[in-house]
Amino acid sequence: MRVYFLSEKLCSLMINGMYVGLVDGFERTAELDPADGLWCAVSPCGGEYLPFGFRFDDDFLLSPPPQAELYYTENGVAVRLCGFLRADQSLQVLRQERLGGSLLTLTMQGKLQLALENEAGFFLVDLPDGLAQCRISARREGFLLEGGQGFALLSRTGEKFLVSEGKVLGNGDVLKAEVPFHDSMGHTALCEWTDGKLTGCAIRAAGEPAAATFALALFESALIGADVRPFLSDALAEKADTLKEYLGDYRSVVLTGDPAKVGLVYRRKERVYDVRYFSVEVTDGKISNIKPL
Numbered sequence: 001m002r003v004y005f006l007s008e009k010l011c012s013l014m015i016n017g018m019y020v021g022l023v024d025g026f027e028r029t030a031e032l033d034p035a036d037g038l039w040c041a042v043s044p045c046g047g048e049y050l051p052f053g054f055r056f057d058d059d060f061l062l063s064p065p066p067q068a069e070l071y072y073t074e075n076g077v078a079v080r081l082c083g084f085l086r087a088d089q090s091l092q093v094l095r096q097e098r099l100g101g102s103l104l105t106l107t108m109q110g111k112l113q114l115a116l117e118n119e120a121g122f123f124l125v126d127l128p129d130g131l132a133q134c135r136i137s138a139r140r141e142g143f144l145l146e147g148g149q150g151f152a153l154l155s156r157t158g159e160k161f162l163v164s165e166g167k168v169l170g171n172g173d174v175l176k177a178e179v180p181f182h183d184s185m186g187h188t189a190l191c192e193w194t195d196g197k198l199t200g201c202a203i204r205a206a207g208e209p210a211a212a213t214f215a216l217a218l219f220e221s222a223l224i225g226a227d228v229r230p231f232l233s234d235a236l237a238e239k240a241d242t243l244k245e246y247l248g249d250y251r252s253v254v255l256t257g258d259p260a261k262v263g264l265v266y267r268r269k270e271r272v273y274d275v276r277y278f279s280v281e282v283t284d285g286k287i288s289n290i291k292p293l
């Protein structure tokens with residue numbers, strides 16, 4: 001079986017005790033047979049995160065551990081290494097504040113957590129590392145955490161209304177923020193939340209796609225709810241509102257070696273995904289046909 005290894009942290013990979021190289025955000029390829037039950041040892045570089053390992057066998061291919069995600073492609077399976085735990089497991093209190101009758105304690109012990117204590121009880125909330133240096137403010141619906149790369153809105157009982165990358169633009173009765181999509185057209189969303197519920201969203205693009213990336217731009221735009229009609233021929237533009245229903249509940253878009261062909265990522269179960277492929281035909285500068293492969 002062809003296996004593609006990727007990692008959210010730079011790390012070294014050993015298979016059955018043999019060093020096979022470094023793994024990062026660019027895929028590395030190996031031919032492995034799950035019947036062999038090979039042991040894969042992952043060691044993050046720099047010593048900041050703990051190493052871990054797993055046996056590459058049929059059980060792994062059905063239910064990977066929390067440190068791995070599987071993406072089944074047309075040529076094999078991609079193994080994305082993630083969920084790294086910090087090597088320093090000592091308890092560090094990063095911040096403690098009393099706001100709105102609640103005691104909030106932000107700690108790091110392998111992962112970032114917020115301890116929230118008030119008359120409703122004691123609640124422990126897992127948070128992304130990017131909020132380690134966050135500012136905390138009280139709101140009517142709960143608490144807002146603002147970091148350099150993102151923000152989170154929590155209820156008084158630790159419910160996560162939202163956790164997102166982006167920048168808070170307004171912290172009044174209506175919470176306003178700009179959220180990036182990191183797609184090929186530089187889309188961002190100007191969003192508004194009232195009492196923890198999304199009440200407004202306007203999507204804008206930073207630029208126009210090149211003709212060679214029409215397929216990518218189309219599927220990315222459909223995914224986030226942006227207007228896809230500028231990419232479509234007149235005949236298809238009339239059916240633009242049904243495109244997302246036709247494509248189904250996909251989570252992201254991946255490139256292939258063919259600019260007219262993309263892979264759409266669908267969730268099969270927790271940490272396991274299927275990549276299904278679609279191609280487009282372009283006529284007179286517009287997409288005139290979309291075909292599943």
